[in-house]
Structures are given as C-alpha cells and as structure tokens.
Amino acid sequence: MHGPYDALLLVSFGGPEGPDDVMPFLENVTRGRGIPRERLLGVAEHYQHFGGVSPINEQNRALIAALEEELARQGVDLPVHWGNRNWGPYLGDTVAELADAGVQRVLAVVTSAYSSYSGCRQYREDLAAAVEPLGDRAPRIDKLRHYFDSPGFVRPTVRAVIDALGEVPAGSVLRFVTHSIPTAMNDVSGGPGEQMYVRQHRAVASLVVAGVEDETGRRVPWELVYCSRSGPPSQPWLEPDVNDDLRELHAQGVPGVVVVPIGFVSDHMEVKFDLDTEAAETAQELGLPYARAATVGTDPEFVAGLVDLVRERAATEAGEDVERVALSAVGPWPDRCPVGCCANLRGYKPALCGQD
Numbered sequence: 001m002h003g004p005y006d007a008l009l010l011v012s013f014g015g016p017e018g019p020d021d022v023m024p025f026l027e028n029v030t031r032g033r034g035i036p037r038e039r040l041l042g043v044a045e046h047y048q049h050f051g052g053v054s055p056i057n058e059q060n061r062a063l064i065a066a067l068e069e070e071l072a073r074q075g076v077d078l079p080v081h082w083g084n085r086n087w088g089p090y091l092g093d094t095v096a097e098l099a100d101a102g103v104q105r106v107l108a109v110v111t112s113a114y115s116s117y118s119g120c121r122q123y124r125e126d127l128a129a130a131v132e133p134l135g136d137r138a139p140r141i142d143k144l145r146h147y148f149d150s151p152g153f154v155r156p157t158v159r160a161v162i163d164a165l166g167e168v169p170a171g172s173v174l175r176f177v178t179h180s181i182p183t184a185m186n187d188v189s190g191g192p193g194e195q196m197y198v199r200q201h202r203a204v205a206s207l208v209v210a211g212v213e214d215e216t217g218r219r220v221p222w223e224l225v226y227c228s229r230s231g232p233p234s235q236p237w238l239e240p241d242v243n244d245d246l247r248e249l250h251a252q253g254v255p256g257v258v259v260v261p262i263g264f265v266s267d268h269m270e271v272k273f274d275l276d277t278e279a280a281e282t283a284q285e286l287g288l289p290y291a292r293a294a295t296v297g298t299d300p301e302f303v304a305g306l307v308d309l310v311r312e313r314a315a316t317e318a319g320e321d322v323e324r325v326a327l328s329a330v331g332p333w334p335d336r337c338p339v340g341c342c343a344n345l346r347g348y349k350p351a352l353c354g355q356d
C-alpha cells in the first residue's frame with residue numbers, strides 16, 4: 001500500500017567527501033549567514049580531523065538501504081531517492097531527475113526530527129527551489145510529519161540510554177544534547193512564540209526518561225544542553241553548552257554522565273566531533289566518567305517506524321481515516337506545517353509542504 005505516491009525522497013544536509021570538498025561545502029552552508037571566519041576555519045579543522053569526510057553521507061546511504069529493505073519486507077513498492085541541501089547529490093538535481101522519469105508524487109523524509117528553520121522550513125524552501133525551474137513537469141512533493149515523538153524514534157533511544165548507563169557509575173545523570181540555534185530561531189520554531197524546537201526536545205527527553213524508568217526502575221535526573229554553537233558572540237544562542245555543563249556537573253560532584261544526542265538521527269559530525277572528541281575530552285580532563293548513547297541511525301525499530309509513518313501518510317492522502325500515533329502532548333505534528341511555522345528571519349521565501 002503506498003497510496004498516491006510514486007517515490008520517497010530522503011532529504012538531508014550533505015557533507016564533504018574529501019579534504020578538497022571541505023571549504024566549498026562550508027561556503028555552501030554559510031552563504032549569507034554572517035558566520036565569523038574563525039568559526040568557519042575551526043569547523044573546517046573538525047572535518048579535516050576526519051580526513052575531510054563527513055560521516056553523514058555514508059549514514060544516509062545506509063539509511064536508504066535499510067529503508068529499501070524494510071519497504072520490501074512490508075510489501076510497499078516505493079523507490080527511495082536522495083537529495084541534499086549543501087552537497088551532492090543536490091536536491092535540485094535529484095528532483096529534476098525524478099521529473100525526467102515522469103514521477104508525479106513524491107513523499108520527502110527529512111533527516112531532522114524537529115521543528116526549526118534549519119531543520120524544517122529551510123528544507124521546505126529547498127524543495128520549492130528544486131521544483132521551481134521545472135514548471136509543470138515538477139512532481140508534487142509532500143513531507144513526512146516530524147517524527148521526534150514517534151515510537152520508532154523514542155524506543156531505540158530508551159534502549160541506547162539503558163546501554164550507556166551501564167558504562168558509568170550508579171547515580172550518574174543524563175544530558176540530552178542537541179544543536180544550539182539562535183534563541184530568536186527557537187522563538188518562532190513551530191510558529192510565532194511557540195518555541196517548539198526546545199519544547200519538542202524536552203518532550204522527547206521526558207519520554208526517554210520515563211521509558212528508562214519503566215524498564216529499569218531508575219529515575220535518572222536529566223537536563224537538555226547544547227552543542228555546535230556558531231554565529232557571532234553578540235547573538236544569543238540556546239545554552240548551556242555541553243562542555244560548560246560538564247564542568248558544572250563535576251563541580252556538583254555527580255559520579256558520571258551519559259550524553260544523549262537526541263538532536264541528531266545519526267552520528268553526524270556534531271556527534272563525532274563536538275561530543276565524541278571535544279566533550280569527551282572535557283570530561284576526561286575533569287575525571288568525570290562519561291558515556292555517549294547511540295543515535296537511532298539504522299536501528300530496525302527506527303526504520304520500521306519511518307515506514308509506518310510513510311504508510312500513515314499514504315493512507316491519509318488516499319482519503320482513509322488513520323490513527324496518528326504520537327507519544328507526546330506536543331504531537332502529532334500536522335502533515336502540513338502551519339502558517340508562520342519556523343519563519344525565515346531573513347525574509348520570506350517560497351516553501352513547499354506548509355500552509356505558507
């Protein structure tokens with residue numbers, strides 16, 4: 001059953017595939033965004049530290065393979081295509097190829113689970129830019145609703161946290177980690193004043209903590225902290241930074257910490273560098289026992305959960321009455337984003353998959 005759709009389209013960030021790609025990639029990411037040059041050079045070093053290769057592309061190839069397998073297993077006959085915002089295969093090229101192949105209806109699955117300009121509307125603008133040159137030949141593109149509070153995202157995270165808690169002393173605490181964004185971007189995430197970026201993350205963290213308690217009987221103290229701040233120091237971004245927080249935890253005498261990167265669906269550079277390299281080093285300097293919980297990646301339950309959401313959407317588009325599973329009170333997120341959702345603070349641009 002795949003309702004009206006002809007194809008799935010995995011939509012992601014993209015990343016460099018070798019040392020010479022790093023600066024052109026970073027220029028693509030930061031064009032017109034006022035990111036200080038020192039920050040850019042610093043981030044270039046993070047990539048060069050890993051041979052100039054971002055882990056994200058390989059992880060997306062693995063996710064596509066896992067999705068194809070699960071779709072076949074469930075008897076859903078939908079091919080999976082792939083397009084990125086900042087590096088090849090570029091979204092514009094992929095969507096043009098789909099049009100050439102006569103594909104008419106596409107369901108986009110974005111590798112970002114939450115509402116924010118960077119993780120939601122910017123991708124919707126990218127989709128609009130991708131169809132724009134194609135005119136009447138453009139496929140119609142829908143976007144899968146946000147899956148942060150889906151069982152397929154929450155349950156593997158619960159398991160990952162339980163595993164990681166086994167690596168640190170009893171009495172350790174949890175620190176859920178996500179990408180910092182400007183507070184002004186958070187304010188309009190999900191709609192004017194909604195602050196959905198933070199609210200959705202806190203909802204996921206609560207669900208995970210409750211899941212861990214259900215399974216282990218342990219109620220573990222937690223907070224939400226941030227990594228990967230960029231932008232000029234004068235601009236407020238979400239805080240605390242994970243490294244500052246580790247110092248604070250050490251000062252409080254906690255016996256250890258598990259960091260849980262719920263802001264990332266796989267081990268992106270932020271996870272590999274900002275957590276596994278930098279934050280791990282901070283913890284080591286402090287003598288603070290530290291473990292990092294796995295991201296959902298290609299966990300079979302996550303992949304099956306995405307396919308469940310694909311089927312839900314296909315049925316909805318086919319006019320069927322379907323149950324919309326969501327574990328938190330801030331979900332289920334609507335299929336089409338509401339007016340003013342995750343506004344572009346630099347000015348309105350056309351976007352697909354929303355009411356505006």
Ligand SMILES: CC1=C(CCC(=O)O)c2cc3nc(cc4[nH]c(cc5[nH]c(cc1n2)c(C)c5CCC(=O)O)c(CCC(=O)O)c4C)C(CCC(=O)O)=C3C
Binds near residue numbers: 016033056181268
């Ligand atoms: C909310 C959010 C997500 C999660 C949602 C999602 O997954 O989409 C995300 C993902 C990612 N961000 C990534 C990389 C970068 N992000 C940057 C810059 C920025 N990110 C921002 C926010 C987010 N980013 C923001 C507000 C900026 C400032 C500039 C701007 O307003 O746009 C910069 C420039 C240098 C710097 O400023 O740090 C880089 C290199 C990669 C690839 C990693 C890899 O290679 O594995 C991924 C998945």
Ligand SMILES: [Fe+2]
Binds near residue numbers: 118179
């Ligand atoms: Fe980013």
